Amino acid sequence: MEKKRVLFFIYQMGGGGAARTLLNILNNIDRSKFMPLLVTLDYDGSYEKYLDQDVKFIKLKTKRLRSAIFPLAKVIREEKADIVFSTIPNYNTIAILGNLLSFTGAKNIVREAAFLGGSPAADFKLRLYGLLYKFSSRVIALSNGVKENIVKRYKVKREKVNVIYNPVDIERIRTNVEEGILPQEHKTIFAGSEKVIITAGRLVQDKDQQTLIKAFADVSHRLDVRLVILGEGELEDELKHLAERMNVADKVFFLGFQQNPYVYFAHADVFVLASKREGFGHVLSEALATEIPVVSTKAYPGAGEVLNDGEYGLMCEVGNAEQLAEKIYETLTWTEDRREQVIQKGLERVNTFHAQTIVKQYEDVFMKTLNKTY
Template structure:
């Protein structure tokens, strides 16, 4: 990859912005995050980077560690700067050097550790780079799950630093309201910008074939879940609800994703006697083809920020059932008018609503009007408004 910089000192300041950007702010945008692993936040940052670069801006993606499935998706005209470390605090000196050398107009970070490091680095560099932090989860709900001392330290540090950022972006109204309350952020310096989920590549990818024996066969109706196999995503609830669906004994459940909870979820399916009807094939490069061909898509999360997969499922025309978790699903589904909402961890309600979808939603509309809110070009416009709001 010719656009990768492993030596920060080589990341010179952009002294001559492209002609049509002269006199404009910002001309040089930095997006900072730990890595480009296969998560929703990482995918959003790559999409934004490519869109900003396509509009003519100079764009850097600065990574604590250069790894992840989305590295190959970064456009050739986006610089990738590898800080080459493994700990977020250890990355602060390197990030300071980057700010002093490259002097971007705006640095936007996402994920707690990167947000904290960005604010600290900007203060140490004493430069006038605008620091925008993006919050992708409901922090109060997430805090209840923090038991590891490391996570508690990060959360406490975030409380101390977030009010010192130039602007905070929440990915849903619920997230923005929560971060203002949880971290004492000035409401006048907080905005809501939904995730840029829908673009032409998604619309094309949803039409591709699926390489799985349960799709397009007479084996039974297929229920789909997508996400990291973790406590947050609540796939244990989904498997329990699936096992309770007596009306559809031949239905199948496919869960796309990988994570630490895989073994426990496999054991749960075995204990419930549904292992032969549950498949977890791991990470899939094109989940949209699965979404467009499933009979019901289910979001079973215990907390979220603005769940990309729910928006993607709508864009792919899938009937959806979602937990009413904090935050995002209620906003996305317009209070349940374009999809079913069930209480978090309510196995009976989830089984009932999945069954109702299978009974009634043979063909689902694509909800095109709602999906327009999450188009990449519209979301990028909103980010530029925040970047320009000094």
């Protein structure tokens, strides 16, 4: 069978969740059926070095997204792509326009990972995306909640949307845990008798580290604890000032973006996600893979789907610092037997998101789209 050429388009292979998802698909897609090609703008991304060597990688000679349409169209045409796959609305727009202007028979498949909209202006913008998505063959939603949002706010027909969860590269995570070494200056944070709470994510409003710091302050009155925050963002100074006001600044450690966050997870006692909303909550599944208990807010719609509404990790209401503190305290005071039981159950859950399993679902969508069996 002739291999189908799948062109993956993204702004850059940076440190975000979208790039990580593409990396997992690119590296795990069946090479006997598909020939993957990656196209980005002219940026260097931190995930590039993890790409398998056989993935053809083209950087367009532009750093402006709107200037990528015609160069992308040229690549689609020259590479004889069968499918053009993209993720995130702005990039999907460019991918669809580029494909239309390539004047080829390539099929567009777009992926939506976030639960967007809510305000009249935002909903109107999503309607415009939805009009453009009519030129795509399929829409991939990251979760059932994201699918419902696409149907409701983008006005995309329900039967055109497939739900595929994020792939988790369990083997790579385990290798990073086993071979990873904490920097010398960070080892002391985990070396004491204190319990360590850890979180990871951009320091932005949606991730709501403010509620986590307040909950941590509550827990610190009852247990000897430390809080490690991985990530960068515009709210770093504000969060540090909050920790000072809560009198826990000496127990909260802002360690920035880490290339290997998994070794940090494995050294901690509980992973906590305090987000207001999550399309999926990929970091929750990754934390489960590092064999650490997790606590999360009911960040709609994804967190509940990852943890099956609390079956695989304790959950609380969004923005409720008191509830979050109770769930963290409960987790940190489990017996060893209870803790191990929860960890094993979490490993069973994360196996359902195994990269190879999830990528096969993408392959199925690709083939059905090309064979027009939808």
